[in-house]
Amino acid sequence: MAIRRLKAFFDLEASGGIVLALAAIAAMIIANTSLNTWYESFIHAPIAIQIGGFAIAKDAHHWINDGLMAVFFFLVGLELKREVLVGELSNLKQIVLPAGAALGGMIAPAIVYVAFNYHEPEFLKGWAIPTATDIAFALGILSLLGNRVPNSLKVFLVSIAIFDDIGAILIIALFYTSDLSLSSLAFAGLCLPFLYLLNRRNVTSITPYILIGVIMWIFVLKSGIHATLAGVVLALFIPMFDRTDPEHSPLEELEHDLQNTVSYGILPLFAFTNAGISLEGAGFAELFHSVPLGIAAGLFIGKQIGVMIMCWVIFKLNISTMPKGMNFKQIYGAALLCGVGFTMSLFIGGLAFGGDTPLFDERLGIIMGSIVSAIAGYFMLKVVLKDDVSVKSVDLTRH
Numbered sequence: 001m002a003i004r005r006l007k008a009f010f011d012l013e014a015s016g017g018i019v020l021a022l023a024a025i026a027a028m029i030i031a032n033t034s035l036n037t038w039y040e041s042f043i044h045a046p047i048a049i050q051i052g053g054f055a056i057a058k059d060a061h062h063w064i065n066d067g068l069m070a071v072f073f074f075l076v077g078l079e080l081k082r083e084v085l086v087g088e089l090s091n092l093k094q095i096v097l098p099a100g101a102a103l104g105g106m107i108a109p110a111i112v113y114v115a116f117n118y119h120e121p122e123f124l125k126g127w128a129i130p131t132a133t134d135i136a137f138a139l140g141i142l143s144l145l146g147n148r149v150p151n152s153l154k155v156f157l158v159s160i161a162i163f164d165d166i167g168a169i170l171i172i173a174l175f176y177t178s179d180l181s182l183s184s185l186a187f188a189g190l191c192l193p194f195l196y197l198l199n200r201r202n203v204t205s206i207t208p209y210i211l212i213g214v215i216m217w218i219f220v221l222k223s224g225i226h227a228t229l230a231g232v233v234l235a236l237f238i239p240m241f242d243r244t245d246p247e248h249s250p251l252e253e254l255e256h257d258l259q260n261t262v263s264y265g266i267l268p269l270f271a272f273t274n275a276g277i278s279l280e281g282a283g284f285a286e287l288f289h290s291v292p293l294g295i296a297a298g299l300f301i302g303k304q305i306g307v308m309i310m311c312w313v314i315f316k317l318n319i320s321t322m323p324k325g326m327n328f329k330q331i332y333g334a335a336l337l338c339g340v341g342f343t344m345s346l347f348i349g350g351l352a353f354g355g356d357t358p359l360f361d362e363r364l365g366i367i368m369g370s371i372v373s374a375i376a377g378y379f380m381l382k383v384v385l386k387d388d389v390s391v392k393s394v395d396l397t398r399h
Contacts, residue, residue: 070230137370157337
């Protein structure tokens with residue numbers, strides 16, 4: 001019975017988001033109890049890999065953020081490639097609305113954040129933190145509403161999140177890259193022709209791609225560009241189709257194999273090691289500092305404003321039409337859920353500030369903004385979808 005219940009839980013779309021939330025809550029609790037000493041020892045435990053004179057030495061926290069999260073970005077890259085080739089992003093007409101909504105949902109939060117922090121140039125480094133959307137959390141919340149959610153709304157939210165991920169990848173590459181090592185970057189670039197040849201020769205075994213990808217990841221790590229981007233680049237070379245067997249898709253097979261590992265292993269571990277905020281000694285000055293306030297306001301206020309304005313403009317200019325089965329109220333509910341920035345926001349926050357500032361903790365703003373957005377989005381859609389069901393029921397009785 002217990003095994004059956006556990007399997008039923010993991011079959012739920014919401015389960016990944018629930019596990020992620022539980023990991024973050026556990027980290028918060030542990031960081032504010034006597035176990036905090038153990039927690040700090042765990043995330044700062046030194047781990048080194050050395051071969052001769054070549055060594056990579058980092059603490060556990062950085063291995064998770066730079067290493068395991070490269071697997072997460074690899075999965076994101078696989079999903080992006082699949083969607084562009086055969087999914088929702090393969091049709092230009094279908095991508096205009098979510099692409100525009102995602103763009104608005106990135107610009108407006110950044111503007112809101114800057115409005116809170118324009119007075120201090122050092123704080124402006126965090127402008128991109130509230131631009132992200134956590135698709136695992138957002139879809140988890142949406143799935144809690146059951147089969148009342150129209151499929152078009154799920155597709156709309158997923159498509160926004162995909163473009164949001166593309167934007168986050170570009171932001172990390174362009175704005176959160178330290179001093180470049182051109183020699184390391186050149187060695188990383190030498191991996192690309194080999195990956196291209198594997199793809200062109202229809203090599204469907206994943207092993208050679210992964211071996212070259214690991215080498216590329218090492219050189220990208222040494223180059224100054226964030227190492228997780230190597231995962232995205234590697235994903236672009238994984239073959240979508242097997243030319244000798246049309247029924248076999250190496251990309252979709254790998255994506256399926258990685259899904260549970262990322263959802264129930266890597267992302268919860270990332271949340272656990274990044275969400276442990278100690279509130280000891282924290283007062284109003286820290287809680288209401290302009291950085292966490294700007295992040296929270298960007299996620300909750302900026303996201304919904306940006307998404308709604310862009311959708312309104314797109315409809316007004318007749319660039320796209322309302323997806324079948326949806327209405328503006330549902331779009332507003334989805335816009336609220338876009339304010340759940342958790343995973344990507346934590347990731348960008350670590351790149352921007354890295355916990356080095358004693359005046360504030362940017363993670364407080366991420367958690368506050370994400371929680372408020374999640375609650376508001378859930379109840380908004382609960383009411384809207386209930387009303388839609390009632391209207392449909394009335395229409396059926398009339399007929």
